[in-house]
Amino acid sequence: MTTASVTGFFSERSIRRARLGSGLVIFIFVLMHLSNHAIGLISVSAADKAARVFMAIWRNPLGTAIFYSSVLVHIALVLRAIYVRRSLVMPKGEMAQIVLGLMIPLLLMDHVIGTRIAHELYGYVDDYETVVSTLWIRAPANGLRQGLGVIAVWIHGCIGLHFWLRYRPWYPDFAPLLLALAILVPVLSLLGFVEMGRTLADPSYQQAVANSPYKATVNSHFASNPEVRREVAEIRALLYGAFSLSLLTVVVARARRKLKERLDQVAVHYPGGEVIRVPRGFSVLEASRLGGLPHYSVCGGKGQCSTCRVQILGDYEGLPTPDKMERTTLRRINAGADVRLACQLRPDRDLAVAPLLVPAVEAALPANSQETSPGREREIAVLFVDIRHFTTLTETRLPFDVVFLLNRYFAIIGKAVEQAGGRLDKFIGDGAMALFGLNTAPEQACRQALTAAAAIVAEIEKLAAELAEELALPLRIAIGIHTGPAVVGTMGYGRVRSMTAIGDTVNVASRLESAAKEFEAAIVISEPVANLSGADLSGIESREINVRGRALPLKVYVIPREKAAAPHEGKD
Template sequence: MRLDPSRVRKRLHLASGLILGVFLLTHFSNHALGLISVQAMERGRLTFNLLWRNPLGGIALYGALAVHFVLALEALYRRQTLRMPWKEKLKIVSGLAMPFLLVGHVTATRIDWVLSGYSAGYYDLLPYLWGKPIDRLDQSLALLLAWAHGCLGFWFWLRPKPWYPRIALPLYTLALMVPLLALLGFAAGGRSLGAALPSQSWFMKGRTDPAVLAEIRIALFAGLGLSIAGVLIARLIPMRGKVRIRYPDGRVLSVNRGFSLLEASRAAGIPHVAICGGRGRCSTCRVRVTEGLDRLPPAGKAERATLERINAPDNVRLACQLKPQFDVAIAPILGADNIGVKVQTPEEETGGRERRVALLFCDLRDFTRMSQQHLPFDTVFLLNRYFEMVGEAVEGAGGVVNKFIGDGVFAMFGLHNRLNEASLQALTAATEISHGIRLLNQRFESELTRPFRVAMGMHAGTAIIGRIGYGQAAALTAVGDSVNAASRLEGFAKEYDAELAVSADLLRQAGVSLEDQPTYPISIRGRTGTLETLIVQDARSLAPMIEAARKAEATPAAERG
């Protein structure tokens, strides 16, 4: 069986990171015992030494440290561009800086112990560090940097897991409390022993000569520095051959072989979505290959699994994993512009008031089933594109997106204008949503197992407008019989397999003629009588009636003018 180098690297990186993470947790816990006493710290040190200072523990710890550092250098060398999100930069910089900060500590403890057999404890180290502010600062910075690097690594690893949100809060709490308690314990222990240098014990007979330890420190610093410098110099050596990458807008990039498509986009400053950070764990960076497909290297195991998960066609590849060796033309499938959606929250009085408004409920049909066939990253991305489209349609027509409910949207019209104008705005928004959903289907045709479909319910009437909720969750919204009616009409649109169910009350307020339009008397739960309703299969068909209503409204004003 042929090993996948990328998969081997990832597993080695994860295994070494887990070992180092366990060591940091035990080491920090030991420091935190300083809040009790230095004696407690010393007892903890002797206990933890049973784990880390036996032959197997020592090989695991320092083997993991060496593997982790070598993999960091190798990743730095393979990375074709240093343009990356700030979290990735912080992870790389902290990982490379950490060994320099730990050299002094490792030399004075582990290396001294290996050479002389003397195990320096807290009674030796704390007074020494406490008497030297620079060394004390260096040690504290090393602690924080090591922990930050580990937390970032675990965050990148755990973030795509479906169960991560359930444990995120306890993990964040742990990530903050562990280093805080360690620093407090370190400070408490140092203050309790004072700053008297233990000259007789620190340089006692039987310990390694300080001059020898100093030479070892210099050698370690030089080795680390030369390793990083060598990698940076090697990056400057141009690779043989160039690859041309052509984008849909006509731009052509010429990059060295070995660049991934995502790295090429980042190096050129071309926006390219990659929610997982370019690790092949999502499919948001995927591209459609329009030329050169037959000469591309085959997808690796991780990339192939992701593409199969979303039923991607043969001409779709992950930009973060694909490193073309020949010229290629691509088209990013998911746009990078404004992934999120802004909810418009108008400034209103917090007290309740009655107002005649037009209300719109819009729901994405069968999205639960659709989401089961996509990765979580893609589900969120597609849902946000839908919300963005609906939000722009509502706000463009003059309404307010009040809230998002699962895969549904609730919008209000008429907070600052008359009901007849608000009703026309709501109808306009419905036609734009109908048009927009078809554009989304065209854009993501190859990615969707079934096209997007919406169901909308609309009604006009009196509602209570006010800020409702508790604390930070309080928001301006509408309640009342009219809101319930609009929500129920959305359900009837689904029952009739139509895009829109709109009440005759709203249509009359908008000035839309109902002649030759079949309406249905619909019973609304909790409401006496029936609600005359127009069922519309394609909301775009309302456009001529809306235009006629606008002209009819404008004609009297023109005659008066």
């Protein structure tokens, strides 16, 4: 039976999507609002004209309903997330987002009351002339508070967007541009506010504002009428009270739960001898964080990765059964029956665990942190290339001559791979591995790999002719290309880290490179590469080979040296 946390309208996944959707609506509103402020660098009247478009979108019944319902939903779900979180020990980014999120209502509530609510209830004219004059001239302390609110809401939104987008394959390429925009938008907004304030502080402009009888009459009535001031004070007290009461309710509920849980705890034992006692209902990951033990959790404890997995030492059959999400993740990595996800396992008795991915001796990964470039499964094409009979070719050559040959050879491979749009992964002795499709579709990746392979064969032919008299054997290479899913991420130790790929796809590509040597061919590609690339392989021999770890033979195409130097164009 699937647990309620996985399926249904109020499932954890649905709740996360609601929080994300409401946050995106608020972020779009804030982005448009701050951009409108930035137009104040041109003039106050230009900002007011732009504000008409902004209000036409957000001050109609539909826009109002969407925005304010998003605000209420977002606040409610944030408070729920604070309550549900068993431990407040968390990465700094998550802590900053929560703290800023709680500050935003306190910083901006007066602004909402003095603009939108006053406009709707009392006809208050809340244009830029009025609002900026109030914040810049009559109440500069409120203006400073408003500026802090702008910074808080913008940083909060940007952190949320970063958490949402950080594992998208295209995000690293656009991150510098997005960072520049994240800095420019609030800076230009605040500069626009300052420029409008300086303009409105000019006596001649103040006189022009005073000559607007309707606005002066309405706003003067709002500011001086005791009854209106009393009603506004009641609204302010109601809103601040509601928010404070909601926050206090969460704090009291957490305290009550913590007091109750102190009487009902379980002990989690770790291989290093550490014993962490946590209330029943805490996850193993929360126990690790509470105890300050390093523990990988790339997805942030949502059960969407397997990096937090642990092995249960002892009886594992009596533990709570995994829900559908955890079962799916464990099945995907072919985990044993004694392996569980630390973020999902909430033990109801004492147990001993051994984290399977532990940064044991690396001080670079402190407790409660997350890898900056974790593994992510992608559909890629992998190319392996190696020199045939390398030992025989170099056994009579001087070491420096061998280095010269290898550097010429590596330069050919690197140039061909980069020009085709791939990424040179690593050199392994006289071999090399290249990845294609990190930022493109699998079809394009396969075509790029074939283009690179053809260029490598053509350039190696030229190098072989150049060194023909110096080498005991002709210079020949073997290339294998395969496509499929692989885990791509930053791997290594200490400073020796780099982006690479692992998985069955990589192993098969390496096996195809060996097959090319066995068949005395230049290139061997798998059937999936041929199909996805749409390459013209008429007249090319096909074979079926056995690949270690695979139950069924794999169909491959064997491309001889004579036909390998020209790329096999794919179909559009």
